[in-house]
Amino acid sequence: xxxxxxxxxxxxxxxxxxxxxxxxxxxxxxxxxxxxxxxxxxxxxxxxxxxxxxxxxxxxxxxxxxxxxxxxxxxxxxxxxxxxxxxxxxxxxxxxxxxxxxxxxxxxxxxxxxxxxxxxxxxxxxxxxxxxxxxxxxxxxxxxxxxxxxxxxxxxxxxxxxxxxxxxxxxxxxxxxxxxxxxxxxxxxxxxxxxxxxxxxxxxxxxxxxxxxxxxxxxxxxxxxxxxxxxxxxxxxxxxxxxxxxxxxxxxxxxxxxxxxxxxxxxxxxxxxxxxxxxxxxxxxxxxxxxxxxxxxxxxxxxxxxxxxxxxxxxxxx
Amino acid sequence: xxxxxxxxxxxxxxxxxxxxxxxxxxxxxxxxxxxxxxxxxxxxxxxxxxxxxxxxxxxxxxxxxxxxxxxxxxxxxxxxxxxxxxxxxxxxxxxxxxxxxxxxxxxxxxxxxxxxxxxxxxxxxxxxxxxxxxxxxxxxxxxxxxxxxxxxxxxxxxxxxxxxxxxxxxxxxxxxxxxxxxxxxxxxxxxxxxxxxxxxxxxxxxxxxxxxxxxxxxxxxxxxxxxxxxxxxxxxxxxxxxxxxxxxxxxxxxxxxxxxxxx
Numbered sequence: 001x002x003x004x005x006x007x008x009x010x011x012x013x014x015x016x017x018x019x020x021x022x023x024x025x026x027x028x029x030x031x032x033x034x035x036x037x038x039x040x041x042x043x044x045x046x047x048x049x050x051x052x053x054x055x056x057x058x059x060x061x062x063x064x065x066x067x068x069x070x071x072x073x074x075x076x077x078x079x080x081x082x083x084x085x086x087x088x089x090x091x092x093x094x095x096x097x098x099x100x101x102x103x104x105x106x107x108x109x110x111x112x113x114x115x116x117x118x119x120x121x122x123x124x125x126x127x128x129x130x131x132x133x134x135x136x137x138x139x140x141x142x143x144x145x146x147x148x149x150x151x152x153x154x155x156x157x158x159x160x161x162x163x164x165x166x167x168x169x170x171x172x173x174x175x176x177x178x179x180x181x182x183x184x185x186x187x188x189x190x191x192x193x194x195x196x197x198x199x200x201x202x203x204x205x206x207x208x209x210x211x212x213x214x215x216x217x218x219x220x221x222x223x224x225x226x227x228x229x230x231x232x233x234x235x236x237x238x239x240x241x242x243x244x245x246x247x248x249x250x251x252x253x254x255x256x257x258x259x260x261x262x263x264x265x266x267x268x269x270x271x272x273x274x275x276x277x278x279x280x281x282x283x284x285x286x287x288x289x290x291x292x293x294x295x296x297x298x299x300x301x302x303x304x305x306x307x308x309x310x311x312x313x314x315x316x317x318x
Numbered sequence: 319x320x321x322x323x324x325x326x327x328x329x330x331x332x333x334x335x336x337x338x339x340x341x342x343x344x345x346x347x348x349x350x351x352x353x354x355x356x357x358x359x360x361x362x363x364x365x366x367x368x369x370x371x372x373x374x375x376x377x378x379x380x381x382x383x384x385x386x387x388x389x390x391x392x393x394x395x396x397x398x399x400x401x402x403x404x405x406x407x408x409x410x411x412x413x414x415x416x417x418x419x420x421x422x423x424x425x426x427x428x429x430x431x432x433x434x435x436x437x438x439x440x441x442x443x444x445x446x447x448x449x450x451x452x453x454x455x456x457x458x459x460x461x462x463x464x465x466x467x468x469x470x471x472x473x474x475x476x477x478x479x480x481x482x483x484x485x486x487x488x489x490x491x492x493x494x495x496x497x498x499x500x501x502x503x504x505x506x507x508x509x510x511x512x513x514x515x516x517x518x519x520x521x522x523x524x525x526x527x528x529x530x531x532x533x534x535x536x537x538x539x540x541x542x543x544x545x546x547x548x549x550x551x552x553x554x555x556x557x558x559x560x561x562x563x564x565x566x567x568x569x570x571x572x573x574x575x576x577x578x579x580x581x
Contacts, residue, residue, distance in 0.1 A: 061446075063442070064442070064444050067423070070423035070443060071445070072422075073422070074423060077420075080447055081422035136420075137527050138452070138453045207453070209392070211525070214537065215337070215405075219395075220394050220395045221394075221396060223393050226391035227391075228389050228390050228407075229380075229385075231380025231382045232382060233455075235455040308453045308527070312454075312455055313390075
């Protein structure tokens with residue numbers, strides 16, 4: 001599948017934004033540590049901003065961005081529509097959650113409900129984003145059990161690193177529990193991706209040129225002799241993106257290094273008093289690496305996905 | 319509403335394509351473009367129409383555009399046993415069209431009354447998700463209009479009361495010079511098309527994906543005569559071998575021609 005930049009930016013940014021909102025709301029709800037109101041306000045406000053940038057980016061690949069509001073209507077059947085609905089709904093609790101840090105309220109139970117709603121809507125939006133891909137039977141590499149968990153874990157991971165960095169900026173403080181949580185998420189994300197790649201490499205599609213045309217049999221192979229046109233059709237341009245196996249191996253390695261291993265080491269170093277560089281610098285390096293890793297991971301997610309329609313255009317397998 | 323119709327009638331309009339007859343002339347694709355470029359889905363935009371972007375080293379992305387019907391060519395089997403099969407491909411108007419259910423706006427829909435799958439160009443936002451959901455590559459995006467387009471089964475022709483009854487069939491069916499395409503109600507087991515499917519073992523494309531396409535394909539027939547039984551040579555190669563061994567003809571005119579040509 002053709003990796004569209006707007007969609008890569010959207011899924012990675014909104015994942016990180018919703019991830020940090022969900023973690024922040026969880027910290028507040030379970031009272032893991034006392035949140036400085038200023039920190040709470042800024043981190044939730046910036047998270048919402050990141051989410052908004054991501055959502056706007058997603059509309060730029062539309063043929064008619066100004067009709068985007070119509071996408072809220074078909075939540076009964078469409079995961080894309082459900083994603084839109086949750087994205088819009090999440091602004092309500094997340095907005096109140098953000099402002100609640102500035103206006104102290106005696107109604108703690110209301111704040112608790114707001115926290116729970118923020119967690120639920122943030123995670124639900126990322127869940128729906130992943131489901132858009134995971135529900136497509138036409139693409140074996142997407143119609144996979146690990147797609148949804150990986151989207152959620154990477155979102156939480158990127159979001160948590162962002163929260164740790166803001167914590168060192170605004171509070172000058174560190175809560176090592178958050179660092180350990182990031183290390184855990186990073187390790188799970190790395191392992192999940194390795195398992196995912198192993199799985200898509202070792203399984204085969206049920207579909208083939210033979211089933212696509214109905215012409216093959218056990219002793220008759222089917223292959224394309226002539227394409228319908230001399231130039232590339234929309235289908236070939238949209239779905240015909242292919243990546244060399246050699247490059248894919250290298251990019252997978254880069255993904256594991258930058259998404260998982262390097263950030264884990266840096267986040268661990270932040271917890272060590274003997275670290276030579278300040279925690280803030282370390283945190284920023286971790287953000288740069290993890291976000292770069294996320295972009296590569298998302299790019300590969302598209303580039304390695306093979307659509308069954310390409311069987312009509314000469315693909316020998318999908 | 320992109321949920322599938324709950325009170326769908328039994329009527330399932332669709333096509334039956336006979337791969338035994340198709341000669342790969344592309345007339346269906348061309349007449350489809352001709353009709354639809356002026357109909358419900360108009361315009362069907364083309365880009366780089368005159369391939370004017372050719373670079374010095376001869377590379378050219380070529381002319382391309384929106385087509386609802388494409389004719390592919392496949393080779394079935396290998397070597398001497400191989401067979402060339404022309405394969406027209408268009409929307410199959412599935413009973414389980416994921417292209418419809420994934421649509422976030424309701425622009426894609428399946429008609430209750432006859433099962434035709436359509437796109438409303440006024441509400442389509444051009445997100446292209448429907449084209450991802452279609453295994454058959456039937457939907458094509460119009461970059462100029464910013465909306466997705468697809469085969470309408472010539473909805474503006476088959477119900478068009480300004481046309482004579484005989485002309486109320488899809489453009490691809492009307493134009494096929496070989497009679498490889500038939501149109502009718504595949505939901506009615508007694509219709510001509512259903513009988514044709516029954517008689518000839520019509521089948522679904524990619525049945526494993528369970529989209530339950532309405533359109534059916536008829537397989538190429540097996541050869542009735544074995545060429546070897548008829549005393550014909552097995553292959554062109556052996557024909558050429560035999561040609562070498564033939565004695566020069568005694569016909570004097572042919573001898574003279576042979577001498578002239580051999581000089």
